[in-house]
Amino acid sequence: MSAMDKMLDGMPMGMRNSVTNTLDNIGLMLSIKNPKVAMSMAPSAMRGMVMKKGKGSDAVKMHSGHAVHFDLNYGTDFPEMWELYRRAVANQWDGERDLDWSTDVDPMNPENCILPEEYAPFEGLAAKGVRFNAQEKQRFQADMAAWTLAQFMHGEQGALYAAAQVTESVQWLDGKFYGATQVMDEGRHLEVFYRYLDSKMNKVYQVNDNLFVILDDLLTDSRWDVKFLGMQIMVEGLALGAFSTMYNYTREPLLKNLLRYVIQDEARHVHYGVLALREQITEHLSPRERREREDWAFELALLMRNRFMSHEIYHEWFGGGARLSLRDWNEVVSEAPGMKAFRQVMFQRLIPNLEYIGLMSDRIKQHYEKAGLATFLGGRNATQLSGEDLIAENDALSAAGAEAHNNEAA
Numbered sequence: 001m002s003a004m005d006k007m008l009d010g011m012p013m014g015m016r017n018s019v020t021n022t023l024d025n026i027g028l029m030l031s032i033k034n035p036k037v038a039m040s041m042a043p044s045a046m047r048g049m050v051m052k053k054g055k056g057s058d059a060v061k062m063h064s065g066h067a068v069h070f071d072l073n074y075g076t077d078f079p080e081m082w083e084l085y086r087r088a089v090a091n092q093w094d095g096e097r098d099l100d101w102s103t104d105v106d107p108m109n110p111e112n113c114i115l116p117e118e119y120a121p122f123e124g125l126a127a128k129g130v131r132f133n134a135q136e137k138q139r140f141q142a143d144m145a146a147w148t149l150a151q152f153m154h155g156e157q158g159a160l161y162a163a164a165q166v167t168e169s170v171q172w173l174d175g176k177f178y179g180a181t182q183v184m185d186e187g188r189h190l191e192v193f194y195r196y197l198d199s200k201m202n203k204v205y206q207v208n209d210n211l212f213v214i215l216d217d218l219l220t221d222s223r224w225d226v227k228f229l230g231m232q233i234m235v236e237g238l239a240l241g242a243f244s245t246m247y248n249y250t251r252e253p254l255l256k257n258l259l260r261y262v263i264q265d266e267a268r269h270v271h272y273g274v275l276a277l278r279e280q281i282t283e284h285l286s287p288r289e290r291r292e293r294e295d296w297a298f299e300l301a302l303l304m305r306n307r308f309m310s311h312e313i314y315h316e317w318f319g320g321g322a323r324l325s326l327r328d329w330n331e332v333v334s335e336a337p338g339m340k341a342f343r344q345v346m347f348q349r350l351i352p353n354l355e356y357i358g359l360m361s362d363r364i365k366q367h368y369e370k371a372g373l374a375t376f377l378g379g380r381n382a383t384q385l386s387g388e389d390l391i392a393e394n395d396a397l398s399a400a401g402a403e404a405h406n407n408e409a410a
């Protein structure tokens with residue numbers, strides 16, 4: 001036990017939680033090694049973690065100083081992006097027409113549950129002395145599902161604006177065509193996640209502070225390629241990890257279908273992201289700028305791995321802290337089966353893309369190795385994976401999971 005653990009142990013629970021929180025926020029900034037990266041993230045960390053801008057009001061203003069690149073040439077300049085644009089136009093779907101909103105969804109129904117029991121951290125909680133009865137378990141699972149879906153919705157709103165900003169900034173006309181379809185895609189994603197939450201879950205959680213920091217950071221950065229890297233590679237990777245995990249676990253047919261459509265769109269978004277960034281990073285950036293992007297991506301990857309601990313659920317269920325400390329909660333959640341599955345898919349998608357776009361020098365590779373993420377090097381990148389491939393991969397995983405579940409039950 002460290003000196004800090006001993007000190008925390010001697011404190012009343014409320015104080016212990018607030019110290020854990022503060023150390024956590026300071027730790028976020030101190031863990032960033034590159035001072036330029038720390039400087040660029042600090043204002044967003046301040047707004048998200050300290051001022052809690054994502055909570056408590058109806059709207060928040062974010063100022064971005066990016067330049068609009070107005071094309072005067074109108075010629076074909078990136079055929080692969082034009083291809084993606086045509087494919088995106090042909091594959092537009094309609095959330096109203098293509099999803100069966102008459103499906104009766106009951107978040108408390110164990111038969112068709114949104115997230116099943118094996119997703120939730122009940123074992124870890126029991127090891128910490130927290131035991132739920134059957135009804136509490138169902139309510140907890142429903143809350144976890146509502147929290148996760150709400151974060152999807154907030155992320156989609158961020159994606160909508162980032163896609164619009166990037167469409168203005170990119171220097172390829174074919175990229176602008178493509179970007180226009182992504183703006184439409186993200187608008188539709190926002191529409192369907194909101195509709196699902198509003199009409200089926202009856203509960204909408206506020207944006208998680210860490211997610212807010214990431215969204216604020218990339219929406220306010222004036223450098224289009226940083227915005228692009230943040231949204232098209234990092235956050236889309238995170239989203240694919242989270243959507244795929246939910247797609248694999250859920251037994252609720254409407255949500256499964258909704259996610260199937262969304263995942264196919266997201267595969268295209270990441271594909272576009274790697275095409276644009278590979279050219280930008282390998283052809284147009286200086287070694288110093290490339291190094292800074294590398295560090296930024298690495299920090300963001302750690303942030304995404306370590307910090308989505310559903311604190312909103314903790315405060316709702318264990319608010320006073322009498323039954324469970326925030327520290328124990330963090331430990332339980334990070335080891336939960338659903339969380340592990342999510343991290344696995346997220347990094348399996350993310351790392352090969354960073355490699356493909358030229359942000360995996362030997363220098364930064366060592367950091368990924370230390371963080372235990374090097375196993376994903378050499379995997380298939382977004383140009384080698386279509387939306388159909390992703391769904392097929394997920395369906396195979398779901399089938400294997402269902403079989404294991406049935407064998408266990410037998």
Ligand SMILES: [Fe+2]
Nearest residue numbers: 156159186189
């Ligand atoms: Fe999206």
Ligand SMILES: [Fe+2]
Nearest residue numbers: 159236266269
């Ligand atoms: Fe997207």
